[in-house]
Amino acid sequence: MTEESAHDGESSGGGDGADASGVVRRDRFSGGPARSFLSSLAADERIFAADLEVDRAHVIMLAECEIIEADVAGEILTAIDAVEVDGHDALPDGEDVHEAIETAVIERVGADGGKMHTARSRNDEVAACIRYRLREDVLAAVETTLALRESLLEVADAHDETVMPGYTHLQPAQPTTVAHWALSYAGAVRRDTARLLEAYGRVNQSPLGGAAFAGTPFDIDRERTAELLGFEGVVANSMDASSSRDFLLETVQALSTHATTLSGLAEDLIVFANRGFVSLSDDYSSTSSIMPQKKNPDTLELVRAVAGDAAGSVQGLTTTLKGLPRAYNRDLQRATTYAWETVDAVTEASEVAAGAVATADWNEDTLAAEAGEGFSTATGVADLLAMAGLPFRTAHEVVANAAENGSDYDAIEAATQEVLGDSLETFVDPDEVAAALDPATSVASRDSRGGPAPESVADQLELGRAASEAHRETHAELVTALEDAQAMLREEVNGYV
Numbered sequence: 001m002t003e004e005s006a007h008d009g010e011s012s013g014g015g016d017g018a019d020a021s022g023v024v025r026r027d028r029f030s031g032g033p034a035r036s037f038l039s040s041l042a043a044d045e046r047i048f049a050a051d052l053e054v055d056r057a058h059v060i061m062l063a064e065c066e067i068i069e070a071d072v073a074g075e076i077l078t079a080i081d082a083v084e085v086d087g088h089d090a091l092p093d094g095e096d097v098h099e100a101i102e103t104a105v106i107e108r109v110g111a112d113g114g115k116m117h118t119a120r121s122r123n124d125e126v127a128a129c130i131r132y133r134l135r136e137d138v139l140a141a142v143e144t145t146l147a148l149r150e151s152l153l154e155v156a157d158a159h160d161e162t163v164m165p166g167y168t169h170l171q172p173a174q175p176t177t178v179a180h181w182a183l184s185y186a187g188a189v190r191r192d193t194a195r196l197l198e199a200y201g202r203v204n205q206s207p208l209g210g211a212a213f214a215g216t217p218f219d220i221d222r223e224r225t226a227e228l229l230g231f232e233g234v235v236a237n238s239m240d241a242s243s244s245r246d247f248l249l250e251t252v253q254a255l256s257t258h259a260t261t262l263s264g265l266a267e268d269l270i271v272f273a274n275r276g277f278v279s280l281s282d283d284y285s286s287t288s289s290i291m292p293q294k295k296n297p298d299t300l301e302l303v304r305a306v307a308g309d310a311a312g313s314v315q316g317l318t319t320t321l322k323g324l325p326r327a328y329n330r331d332l333q334r335a336t337t338y339a340w341e342t343v344d345a346v347t348e349a350s351e352v353a354a355g356a357v358a359t360a361d362w363n364e365d366t367l368a369a370e371a372g373e374g375f376s377t378a379t380g381v382a383d384l385l386a387m388a389g390l391p392f393r394t395a396h397e398v399v400a401n402a403a404e405n406g407s408d409y410d411a412i413e414a415a416t417q418e419v420l421g422d423s424l425e426t427f428v429d430p431d432e433v434a435a436a437l438d439p440a441t442s443v444a445s446r447d448s449r450g451g452p453a454p455e456s457v458a459d460q461l462e463l464g465r466a467a468s469e470a471h472r473e474t475h476a477e478l479v480t481a482l483e484d485a486q487a488m489l490r491e492e493v494n495g496y497v
Helices: 020-024 043-064 070-086 097-109 111-117 122-158 178-203 222-228 238-243 246-274 298-321 332-359 364-370 378-387 392-403 409-420 430-436 439-445 454-494
Strands: 163-168 171-177
Touching: 043 070, 043 097, 043 111, 043 122, 043 222, 043 454, 070 097, 070 111, 097 111, 097 122, 122 178, 122 238, 122 246, 122 332, 122 454, 163 178, 163 364, 163 439, 171 178, 171 439, 178 246, 178 454, 222 454, 246 298, 246 332, 298 332, 378 392, 378 430, 378 439, 392 409, 409 430, 430 439
Parallel strands: none
Antiparallel strands: 163 171
């Protein structure tokens, strides 16, 4: 994925009258010990199909604008089809996939094949190819976030009354439910989906027509190539179009944020599995090579690790882009790798997390038995005293003193007499205290918006399903738009070949 200066200066013109070896690469720049260091041809296999589509759209636009002859366009488009059939591995040697495809076309068409490069540079060409491919990858990542959300919502629906211990600082804090826990992650992943969709909108803009960076004297139609390729619009400024990679950075940042969410989810499940709260499917576990009794959450440990890789990619890409002058710089050849590696790793991790959540079995008996550990209902008792008219800080002191000696009614009674000089039943009904000490009753009492009580969970489930459905509809519309554009481009090509 290289820039235009290596052939024909920074020209945006065609290559008429030269042979296949000379039209793309001058002899002066055709060899030397650094040539393999410069080459990105092998790595460019990822954008091979994208480049062919970008070539087709550009050639059709040139013909429609009468910049090249219709019959020449037909010959070039026929040659591009042949290159596609032969595949990336059959390309001739080149500095990058763009050069290799152009050379392959010229070998088939002759010198007129060089007209395919009229009114463009490899600078705007590669930017278009990256955007074209990346938007498909972003949509694939979005699909996995939707699958994960749906898995979490299903868990929440099935376990709205499954009481479990809740933690802060990994210490027993308050009882909650499996549903409440699952919905906490569904909300976070919902935001991850939104960030990826927002990034997609800025990826899906066409840089074609920016040429090297200063536009072109040819009377081109940038909106037409954008339409043929399914882009939602064009990057207005030609220098910005060819040189900016902020869309890469934004996408990697959004993926890194999602990877961080996944890492927290994986950590929770690993800890829960260790405590016997949940059993992961064998499909998402492994055994020890020496200890046959072991069942290890290996896949989730790898999911957890992906967050570090993604964060590293954000730092690496930011450092690569930091301080680059306008317009094109060869550093950008190294920038794209961060995006490909991150989108692949995070998408796979998201898919694995969705599967692990969907197939996990929750041990309801163990969860219920542990829900009150560490006097986790203490806050409920303090709330009860505060509702009776005591200042909350006084109620807090009473229950804190009780916790030093136990977590039953007698301990609270003794602490009340010590702090307040009176019996507990002077302030609250003993039956209400007994109910507050019960984890399930404690959970049911926390029915504020977003709380763990079943009726609050039901509201959250409804909102979560509606948001998931809306995002899925948006995703489907975007996928359809790309498919429609691809079909339209093929139809236009058929009119020439």
